[in-house]
Amino acid sequence: MQSALLHAQQSGCSVVAVSVDGTLVAMYGLKDLLRPDAKQAVHFLLSVGIEVRILSGDHIESVEQIATAIGLDASTCVDGCPPADKLTRLKAFQQRGHRVAFVGDGSNDAPALAQANVGIAFGSGTDLALSTADVILLQPRTLAVPDTLIIPKRARRTIIANFSWAFVYNVVAVLLAAGAFTPLGGERIPYQRHSLA
Structure with missing residues (x-):
């Protein structure tokens, strides 16, 4: 029995022993696949x-x-x-x-x-x-x-990149609409004041 136990352990098995009234009657070698x-x-x-x-x-x-x-x-x-x-x-x-x-x-x-x-x-x-x-x-x-x-890390990088581009785009669009680029040669949207009187 001792040699069988040693052989089972050396082959990578976990050994389960069965005894009846204190006497060893069987051993099983279990191995993960x-x-x-x-x-x-x-x-x-x-x-x-x-x-x-x-x-x-x-x-x-x-x-x-x-x-x-x-x-x-x-x-x-x-x-x-x-x-x-x-x-x-x-x-x-x-x-x-x-x-x-x-x-x-x-x-x-x-x-x-x-x-x-x-x-x-x-x-x-x-x-x-x-x-x-x-x-x-x-x-x-x-x-x-x-x-x-890995997939959540890649998704997070994509989300951050998309938010960054969207932020830059919106900032530029708001400044353009407000006429911030007029001194640089851009055209300003004409504004006419109307009197209610």
Whole structure:
């Protein structure tokens, strides 16, 4: 049994043991499957300057395998991280002036989802995760995460640019209508005073 446990952990599995009357009768190795676009999503986030980390309650071998598969350095990953520890680490990032987005779908992610500046959960997550997240992604695409973070920034830039051009246009139009450009050779709209007598 000991060798089976070691083999399961080294292959990146989380091990669940079953005992009857104090005697070990079975062990199950559980392993998370990566979403097909997870590596692409992480690469995109890194390319636009967003720091990506893994906070996981899983065993170190499992976390390191996932990190390697999606192109992250193992030093940016934390294993054996209970919900309270995730919350503490998020608060520490925020106290250093970082804005934090947290992605999770389990009940143990709920405190971190609530604390993050933006909590993101997949629609397939637990009810507790969905009730504490700010954003719920209905599609099971990991690439929806960078879309969620980047599209609002682009929209904000577009809105600011449009307001700026509209402000300049309106200022020039008002000055033109008021005759402010007449000394520069512009034509003034003729004004005639009428007597009511």
